[in-house]
Every structure is written in C-alpha cells, then in structure tokens.
Amino acid sequence: MRLSLFAWRPVAAALLIAASGLGQSVAQAAEQRGSSTNLPLPRYVSLKTAEGNVRRGPSLSHRIDWVFKRRDLPLQVTAEHGHWRRVQDRDGAGGWVHYALLSGVRTVLVEHDMLQVHSRPDERSPVIAAFELGVIARLGDCDAVWCNISSGGYRGWAPKKYLWGVAPDELRD
Incomplete structure (x- = not known):
C-alpha cells in the first residue's frame, strides 16, 4: 500500500517534534555550567x-x-x-x-594493564613503552580515538578507550 504525500505530513511533523525535543535536551546538557566558575559541568x-x-x-x-x-x-x-x-x-x-x-x-588513569604507548596515533607504529594498570599520566593532545600521554619520562599515543579522565568525544590540541 502506498501513502500519498499528504498522509506523510503527520508522521513528518511528529518526527520533527521529537527531533527538536531531543536537540533541546542535548543542547541543555551541553550548556550546563558551574555556578561559580561558569566552566562546563561535568x-x-x-x-x-x-x-x-x-x-x-x-x-x-x-x-x-x-x-x-x-x-x-x-x-x-x-x-x-x-x-x-x-x-x-x-x-x-x-x-x-x-x-x-x-x-x-589534565591527567588520566590507565585502565588497561600493560597499555602499549605508540610513537604515533596508529596501532602499527612502534611501541615506546607499556604502562601498568593504575598509572597516572599527563594528558596531551587527543583526537577521536587516540590521546598523547606521558609518564615516567615516556611520551606517546594510547587508545582513548583505555584512559579514565578524558571524555570519549573530547578533542584536545
């Protein structure tokens, strides 16, 4: 059964309303700021x-x-x-x-035992060091998947998913 163009209008209107409501809640969450510092929370x-x-x-x-x-x-x-x-x-x-x-x-906590730290943000690049579970490292640049971290005189790139202290969608440069 085919629906005419006019039959789709209520469905399209409902989708627009739902999407706009979702957009508002996401925008409100993104705009949450501290009352004292006006910095983002969390x-x-x-x-x-x-x-x-x-x-x-x-x-x-x-x-x-x-x-x-x-x-x-x-x-x-x-x-x-x-x-x-x-x-x-x-x-x-x-x-x-x-x-x-x-x-x-900014620092991060290593959440993966013997986390391999690479010379570049690429799993095929040379491994510079391996950080033990629980190591605290200084946080540098981050792209969508990798973060540059340093600890104990070693600096390199590690997958963001194995670090606590950086948001999954956070980008830093």
Missing part, C-alpha cells in the same frame, strides 16, 4: 596535593568522609558551590573538595 581536573580531604558537604563544618592520597589523581567535577567542588574518582567515590586542592592540569 569536567575533569586533577588533585594538586598529595592529600585532599573529601567532605560530605561544601564547607569546613561538614564531616570528612575520606582523604584522597594520590597527587595528580584525575577527578571529575560534577557540581560547584562557592569555593567548593563536588568531585568523583574513577569508581564514582567522591564528595566536596576545596578548589585550592584542585588543578586544571
């Missing part, structure tokens, strides 16, 4: 100090739930309140941290 940062108290709420009067004890640990900022940032680590554990303990220097 975003990645790193721990500036060797120890950082993680509190239950955004003030010194809130209880310390635990302490992050790894300098340069990548963290994801999910909310802001004054000088406080709600952060979480790779496992989703987190809380509120004073902004002075955080750095904009």
